[in-house]
């Protein structure tokens with residue numbers, strides 16, 4: 001439904017000949033019909049640029065953007081405006097017109113399309129119902145909470161019956177409870193209307209709650225893409241692991257980090273981060289390591305998380321025993337479908 005092929009974007013701020021900023025580099029992305037795809041990254045990584053390239057609010061410097069089979073980068077003027085009706089967008093700060101009522105905000109895109117008043121009413125009232133604001137039609141944005149404003153923005157984005165909804169940090173200005181209710185609404189819309197959703201966020205919680213797939217963006221590059229369950233079990237990049245650890249608050253204690261050495265010494269223990277899902281979650285791992293490998297396991301941190309329909313277990317542990325035994329234990333763990341990352345080695349106290 002959404003396809004970016006080799007899309008790059010360089011900004012040339014006016015008056016600064018040498019100030020060019022390349023915000024997006026050779027981005028390839030495919031979001032199939034009906035999928036919710038998240039793009040996560042740190043501030044300045046290029047998320048806004050990427051999502052704004054999809055509806056050509058920013059025109060890519062190079063590359064092509066295709067939405068619902070139509071190459072938008074080949075269009076301009078009226079044809080591009082027409083194509084944009086099939087792409088709704090919502091923003092972090094809602095972007096409502098303060099002088100218009102809720103009803104008038106939602107009807108605006110239809111007025112601009114030249115639709116008749118009666119037809120607009122017929123279209124807008126069910127949308128207000130869908131977003132749970134049927135009783136707020138005559139109120140003004142200033143009378144609404146942040147969550148209600150975002151609901152108005154969602155209704156407005158859906159007014160032209162788009163195939164695609166772009167969400168630019170749509171919940172970043174909202175408290176966690178309101179964030180939850182807006183994400184639930186987006187999930188309902190995705191299911192009820194079959195809408196394809198591309199969202200950008202810096203919050204793992206958003207990805208975890210509603211996305212099917214996720215891409216990670218760093219310094220303008222899409223560096224990793226995975227199903228959400230896989231990303232939360234075994235991110236492939238250092239940055240992905242940093243995001244996951246920060247989300248799970250799963251880091252070794254600071255005092256231990258300071259003692260971690262990269263290479264094993266003659267008298268050191270490996271400290272490992274283990275992630276296990278599926279059947280492995282219910283395996284009595286610690287006692288097996290002790291029994292079958294003769295290694296003691298000191299658990300430094302552990303957590304079980306539900307990621308959509310999967311259960312994910314995470315543990316940071318020190319494997320204590322002679323070098324050949326701890327090596328055997330690592331082999332044992334790897335052969336049992338666990339994701340094993342050696343964080344470093346600490347000198348043995350014994």
Ligand SMILES: Nc1ncnc2c1ncn2[C@@H]1O[C@H](COP(=O)(O)OP(=O)(O)OP(=O)(O)O)[C@@H](O)[C@H]1O
Pocket residue numbers: 011012013021022023041042043044045046047048049050202
């Ligand atoms: N209009 C612009 N002109 C010049 N540089 C820009 C422009 N818009 C963005 N940039 C630069 O492009 C890079 C990526 O910015 P972008 O806003 O896409 O990142 P982001 O991941 O959305 O960040 P944030 O989460 O902070 O909004 C940054 O270095 C930014 O300063």
